[in-house]
Amino acid sequence: MxxxxxxxxxxxxxxxxxxxxxxxxxxxxxxxxxxTDPHRLDEPVNQPVPFSHKHHVEDDGLDCRFCHASVENSAFAGMPPMSTCMTCHSQLFTDAAMLKPVRDSWKSGVPLHWNRVYQLPDFVYFNHSIHIAKGVGCVSCHGRVDEMPLTQRVVSLSMQWCLDCHRNPQKFLRPREKVFDLAWQPKDQQRLGAELVRAYRIDTGRMTDCSLCHR
The missing domain is CATH 1.20.5 (Single alpha-helices involved in coiled-coils or other helix-helix interfaces)
Known part of the structure; x- marks a missing residue:
């Protein structure tokens, strides 16, 4: 054979x-x-300017929306144009060396390139405005940025992390007027959260549908 x-x-x-x-x-x-997000948890992310949320929020009392102006009506929170920065820095710390990139950007019209602290993959859809509308506070995802001299990640934003919230939204919801109050603490989160689930008409039966985040 x-x-x-x-x-x-x-x-x-x-x-x-x-x-x-x-x-x-x-x-x-x-x-x-x-x-995979390139930055580790609790590790400050290098930026072209060492921007301090602690100074601007805790010391100066700026609201999140002063810089992140589109967070309530857009998928993206938005980054401030140099005109926002120069509202103050045309008068304050005008010769500070660390602010030279801001001044150069203002003069040239070329935006600063900020390094992302959080990076979701392209196949994940996330909308800031719907989370704000449903009473999810900034602190739930971003932590106490008002206490951060340099911004850093505090949560993984992994699928499991997101699902933990979607399965039990009552653990995280707050009144809409407290969404931007980073220091606010509820007296009884479970009771309040259950009430807000009903008030905000959150359909908990659809919160883990794949199509919510993968479109």
Missing amino acids: SQIFSPSFGLYAKLAVFGVLLVAVSACLAWRSVT
């Missing part, structure tokens, strides 16, 4: 299987590198 496969066929077959496995592993590693 003649031999159907050559003696070297087994070697080629093994190399082909190894190649497929190598491609699969490489694809998984590449996917992880794209979807």
Whole structure:
């Protein structure tokens, strides 16, 4: 009987299987590198200007919306234009070396490139405005930024982390007028949260539907 496969066929077959496995592993590693946030928890993120939320919010009393003007009506919170910064810094600390990038940006019209503190993968849809409208406070995701000299991540924003909130929204909801009050604490979160779930007409049966975040 003649031999159907050559003696070297087994070697080629093994190399082909190894190649497929190598491609699969490489694809998984590449996917992880794209979807994983590069910054560690509780690690300040370097910025072109060492902006201090603690100084601007706690010391000067600025509201979140002064800089993040679109947070209530847009998917994105928004970043302040240099005209917002220069509202104060055309009069204060006008010669400070650390603010030179701000002054240069103002003069040239070229926006500063701020480094993202949180980065969601492209296949995740997130809308700031709906969370604000439903009483989710800034502090739930961003932590006490009013106490941060330099901004850092405090939560992972992993799928499991998001699902923990979507499955039990009553644990996190607050009155809308307290959404931007980072220091506010409820007396009875469970009771208040249950009332707000009804008041905000949150359909808890759909909160874990895939289509909410993956569109």
